[in-house]
Amino acid sequence: MSDIRFTDQHEWVRVDGDIATIGISDYAQEQLGDVVFVELPEVGKELAAGDEAAVVESVKAASEVYSPVSGEVVDVNGDIEATPAGVNEDAMGDGWFIKLRLSNPGELDKLMDEAAYSEFVEGLQ
Amino acid sequence: MSEPATAVDSLKTTPLHALHVELGAKMVPFAGYDMPVQYPAGVLAEHLQTREAAGLFDVSHMGQAWLEGPDHEAVAAALETLVPGDIRDLAPEAIRYTLLLNEKGGILDDLMVTRTAKDGVLFLVVNAACKDADFAHIEKHLPDGIRLKRIEDRALIALQGPKAAEVFARFAPEAAEQTFMTGREMDVAGIPCIVSRSGYTGEDGYEVSLPEQEAVTLTKKLLAEPEVEPIGLGARDSLRLEAGLCLYGHDIDETTTPVEGALTWTISKRRREEGNFPGAKIILDQIANGAARKRVGLLPEGKAPAREGTEITDASGRKIGVVTSGGYGPSVGGPIAMGYVETGSAKTGTGVELMVRGKGRPAKVAAMPFITKRFHKAGK
Numbered sequence: 001m002s003d004i005r006f007t008d009q010h011e012w013v014r015v016d017g018d019i020a021t022i023g024i025s026d027y028a029q030e031q032l033g034d035v036v037f038v039e040l041p042e043v044g045k046e047l048a049a050g051d052e053a054a055v056v057e058s059v060k061a062a063s064e065v066y067s068p069v070s071g072e073v074v075d076v077n078g079d080i081e082a083t084p085a086g087v088n089e090d091a092m093g094d095g096w097f098i099k100l101r102l103s104n105p106g107e108l109d110k111l112m113d114e115a116a117y118s119e120f121v122e123g124l125q
Numbered sequence: 126m127s128e129p130a131t132a133v134d135s136l137k138t139t140p141l142h143a144l145h146v147e148l149g150a151k152m153v154p155f156a157g158y159d160m161p162v163q164y165p166a167g168v169l170a171e172h173l174q175t176r177e178a179a180g181l182f183d184v185s186h187m188g189q190a191w192l193e194g195p196d197h198e199a200v201a202a203a204l205e206t207l208v209p210g211d212i213r214d215l216a217p218e219a220i221r222y223t224l225l226l227n228e229k230g231g232i233l234d235d236l237m238v239t240r241t242a243k244d245g246v247l248f249l250v251v252n253a254a255c256k257d258a259d260f261a262h263i264e265k266h267l268p269d270g271i272r273l274k275r276i277e278d279r280a281l282i283a284l285q286g287p288k289a290a291e292v293f294a295r296f297a298p299e300a301a302e303q304t305f306m307t308g309r310e311m312d313v314a315g316i317p318c319i320v321s322r323s324g325y326t327g328e329d330g331y332e333v334s335l336p337e338q339e340a341v342t343l344t345k346k347l348l349a350e351p352e353v354e355p356i357g358l359g360a361r362d363s364l365r366l367e368a369g370l371c372l373y374g375h376d377i378d379e380t381t382t383p384v385e386g387a388l389t390w391t392i393s394k395r396r397r398e399e400g401n402f403p404g405a406k407i408i409l410d411q412i413a414n415g416a417a418r419k420r421v422g423l424l425p426e427g428k429a430p431a432r433e434g435t436e437i438t439d440a441s442g443r444k445i446g447v448v449t450s451g452g453y454g455p456s457v458g459g460p461i462a463m464g465y466v467e468t469g470s471a472k473t474g475t476g477v478e479l480m481v482r483g484k485g486r487p488a489k490v491a492a493m494p495f496i497t498k499r500f501h502k503a504g505k
Contacts, residue, residue: 033163033167033168033169033359034167034168034169034170036169036430036453036455037428037429037430037453037460039429039482055482057429057430057453058168059168059169059172059359059360059363059452059453059455060162060168060359060452061432062430062432
């Protein structure tokens, strides 16, 4: 089973072997509203934890998506570039943003698990 | 993800505040008021609803006032000392879009002026964020015998969209006869209103001033019609941007003149000849010899929206201007913007670059509006 972790900036990261899939949480897509534009990094780019990985824009505003962990970008989701509304439809699944090859798996321990994130989001409402 | 910070202060509310909350609106501070930015449908759906059927907006935060004097000539002459629009020759029940100017020709606010059926009474509607300053400015400059009476007990709602007229006629058959940019007093569902055929969306529709205690009743009646949904400030902004309309404090302000703001059309031939409005020397010189910069529409060639503050450069990378409003146009289906560029680059079709996140992205100067306006003109 893959393991999912969250940041307090509402990104999620799901790890399978040494590949981390990264996206924004369902709470985040709901807060953003209709996503109309997504800008993704180049494959091959090295990202450190906390680096700006992507940009997501709703009708209202632009927001940065930060990488929760360090690694090299090995894949990006072209589907959400073509159809940004896919982020609203399935933020936790098909609406993923990028895949990284993890360079420091220990960073995952600093992130929230699903229960902790749910509690964190509760506290925001 | 980064989120914009929101400040919670002691905010004012409109008579429809409780209704917005009941309808599930997301409330945000705007011009000192707690206002609905969107309802559960969301900005995109609300925008398209207004373009396809009809949308209802609460604009009660805007400033309303009567300007009164002995007769139309006297009141018009007093207001004309502050604005460049033709108020004198306004027909009864006609509306003028005009500008309050400072001595340098800078724009203090944009406003709507209706000549009411009652001789010597004008009805003014100004922007929420500017209303206190506007009214103080007007009062300070009025001659004896002319009075500004602020209206504090009336709400203002707007019904906009291709179905607006059909819906509104069910409550006020008389409104169907009104043409674009006319306003008159009439009963709407038995409520005494000032009904203006005007708006801020590029669509046909009405702006309705009514007693605040009746605001919930009429709003609920309009919302009960199948063609009507409530629309928040988010869609109001994307609708007006597609229509090429200025947002005061962003696209025009005290540092921009009507000529720079592409609003020269608001200054009539007579007013130019008389040259007796604030900043006339500067403005008339700009009309004759051109201004250094001009407000234009911008159509990005890619998909990335260019937001307010985005730098505009020419092909060589030299800065030639800045975006003042920009985002995604739901009816256009892509990014749109407006901003100021050097006059040499202001011609429609000119290629420019928009510096979004450090990267120059190609765009073209475009004619506005970005959509086809559908107003109810006379003879149509």
